[in-house]
Amino acid sequence: MIPMINEVGEYFISHPSVAEVCVLPRHEQAGGLVAFVVLAPGAKTKREKLAAYAAERFPGIAPAMSVVLLPEIPRSRTGSVDRMALMDAFDTGGQNVA
Known part of the structure; x- marks a missing residue:
């Protein structure tokens, strides 16, 4: 069964090292x-540990999940999650991607 x-x-948010997450x-x-x-x-947890x-x-x-560590979740002017900015962070393939 594929999880929602x-x-x-x-x-993820149940992990003690995680303050905020957006999937x-x-x-x-x-x-x-x-x-x-x-x-x-x-917290000093590595992305590989969170993926595990x-x-x-x-x-x-x-196998189809990636973890990206960010200093903060980008937000729009209204305070909602900026999904486009998040996907840009993923698409750039930065060093924080596992």
Whole structure:
């Protein structure tokens, strides 16, 4: 069974090192997800550890999941999540992508 995006986000946020998360679908990969994660203050958890954490709960989607560490989740003027900016961060393939 493929988990819902909200279910994946709720699982990530249950990790003690995660302060905020936004999970979005990867349009170039069917069934793929990207988890944009902001670490809690003082947390030093690596993205690979967070990917492994998610793989424990969702082994079926682990190969198609990416984790991107960000200092903050970008927001629009109204305060909603700026999904375009998040996908731009993923598409640039920066060093914080696992």
